[in-house]
Amino acid sequence: MKIVVDANVPQAQRCFGELGEVTRVPGREIDARALRDADALVVRSVTRVDETLLAGSRLRFVGTCTIGTDHVDTRALAARGIGFASAPGCNAEAVVDHVLASLATQAERQGFTLGECRVGIVGVGNVGRRLLGRLQAMKIACLACDPPRADAEGSAGFESLDTLIDHCDVLCLHTPLVTQGPHATRHLLDARRIAELAPGTLVVNAGRGDCVDGRALRSRLAGRGDISAVLDVWEDEPDIDAALSDLTAIATPHVAGYSLDGKLRGTHRIYRALAHHVGLPARLDVADLLPPPPVPRLVLDTGLEVEEALRLCMRAVHDPRRDHDALRLRARQQGMATGFDACRADYPLRREFASLTVELTGAAAHLATPLAAAGFGVSRKAEA
Ligand SMILES: NC(=O)C1=CN([C@@H]2O[C@H](COP(=O)(O)OP(=O)(O)OC[C@H]3O[C@@H](n4cnc5c(N)ncnc54)[C@H](O)[C@@H]3O)[C@@H](O)[C@H]2O)C=CC1
Numbered sequence: 612m613k614i615v616v617d618a619n620v621p622q623a624q625r626c627f628g629e630l631g632e633v634t635r636v637p638g639r640e641i642d643a644r645a646l647r648d649a650d651a652l653v654v655r656s657v658t659r660v661d662e663t664l665l666a667g668s669r670l671r672f673v674g675t676c677t678i679g680t681d682h683v684d685t686r687a688l689a690a691r692g693i694g695f696a697s698a699p700g701c702n703a704e705a706v707v708d709h710v711l712a713s714l715a716t717q718a719e720r721q722g723f724t725l726g727e728c729r730v731g732i733v734g735v736g737n738v739g740r741r742l743l744g745r746l747q748a749m750k751i752a753c754l755a756c757d758p759p760r761a762d763a764e765g766s767a768g769f770e771s772l773d774t775l776i777d778h779c780d781v782l783c784l785h786t787p788l789v790t791q792g793p794h795a796t797r798h799l800l801d802a803r804r805i806a807e808l809a810p811g812t813l814v815v816n817a818g819r820g821d822c823v824d825g826r827a828l829r830s831r832l833a834g835r836g837d838i839s840a841v842l843d844v845w846e847d848e849p850d851i852d853a854a855l856s857d858l859t860a861i862a863t864p865h866v867a868g869y870s871l872d873g874k875l876r877g878t879h880r881i882y883r884a885l886a887h888h889v890g891l892p893a894r895l896d897v898a899d900l901l902p903p904p905p906v907p908r909l910v911l912d913t914g915l916e917v918e919e920a921l922r923l924c925m926r927a928v929h930d931p932r933r934d935h936d937a938l939r940l941r942a943r944q945q946g947m948a949t950g951f952d953a954c955r956a957d958y959p960l961r962r963e964f965a966s967l968t969v970e971l972t973g974a975a976a977h978l979a980t981p982l983a984a985a986g987f988g989v990s991r992k993a994e995a
């Protein structure tokens with residue numbers, strides 16, 4: 612079996628090499644020619660899988676090692692009898708880590724405490740639900756908006772987007788890109804809603820770039836300059852609006868989900884799905900793929916204030932300021948589109964909060980609950 616795999620899929624040879632002959636191609640360069648003799652295709656989000664790509668291919672299976680599926684025309688696959696799998700939830704924990712670390716950074720920069728904010732979560736699926744759980748465990752007030760879930764499950768616990776806009780200090784978007792239907796999300800945050808955001812609002816988008824009207828957001832940031840933004844996803848990636856990125860407090864190149872854990876879970880899910888599709892055994896376990904974490908343990912033995920301790924532990928694992936600075940530098944050196952993709956291709960090793968165990972002495976015992984709520988492992992250090 613010949614398998615074409617996006618070059619940005621980690622451990623591709625180890626996993627898919629068990630099932631067939633692997634050819635690695637940069638995701639944006641995968642075209643009909645590259646698929647001429649391929650039986651299976653494994654992508655991430657940058658390869659548009661549509662009629663044009665499939666024309667003339669003999670593919671039997673397509674897998675995307677991502678949560679989002681808006682780049683795949685699943686109807687075209689079904690019409691051709693091509694099997695399909697995605698990896699729901701694979702990097703959801705990483706996205707939540709990124710959002711929490713970004714909020715902690717903005718709280719420090721803007722002089723507020725997380726405990727005094729109200730966070731609105733738009734899209735309460737695999738990512739939003741986990742974010743809600745961690746924020747609530749951290750005793751941070753939250754409101755949730757998810758009309759498709761409200762329709763299916765009843766409206767209790769869900770608010771409208773306009774209510775979130777009226778009542779929240781932070782608005783976090785975790786919606787998929789849906790272009791049609793009653794709950795379409797393209798420009799969900801449109802010019803009208805952006806104009807209505809109260810001064811001081813922080814907008815976070817780690818869903819899909821097209822869910823926010825970037826031009827309207829840029830005008831509000833450049834004009835009144837009274838709100839701020841943390842953006843991981845953009846319209847027109849990788850050639851994103853440089854003026855918008857310059858006005859963005861934390862501007863990252865679509866890497867919120869880029870923990871090694873999340874990427875490998877994605878690889879492993881599709882490896883298993885392909886093995887199942889072609890009737891071969893999937894011998895590898897996801898634990899076989901993960902190396903030990905570079906920072907497994909941190910000892911806190913002073914009476915640090917809670918938010919300072921949270922920032923310290925978050926930054927020991929993931930610091931979104933590093934990704935922001937890398938994008939700025941690479942965009943300046945290589946141009947936006949090349950720099951954006953270069954940051955993603957050379958992304959440094961990042962693990963998830965859960966990979967770090969924080970050992971607390973008696974003086975730091977008050978940190979146990981908030982650190983565990985944020986997602987870290989916590990243990991008590993035996994006193995000497
Ligand atoms: N920045 C990044 O690196 C990453 C981005 N993503 C994006 O985040 C999206 C969400 O991920 P998951 O939570 O895993 O997906 P999911 O499918 O589990 O949840 C999406 C939720 O959004 C809700 N939704 C749909 N339309 C809505 C609307 N108009 N208003 C409010 N809510 C709406 C759905 O009902 C669902 O509960 C993915 O589709 C993907 O596009 C996912 C992973 C990484």
Ligand SMILES: O=C(O)C(=O)[C@H](O)COP(=O)(O)O
Nearest residue numbers: 655656657677678679865868
């Ligand atoms: O899983 C998703 O959905 C994502 O957005 C991915 O984290 C994006 O990763 P790439 O496909 O851009 O490598």
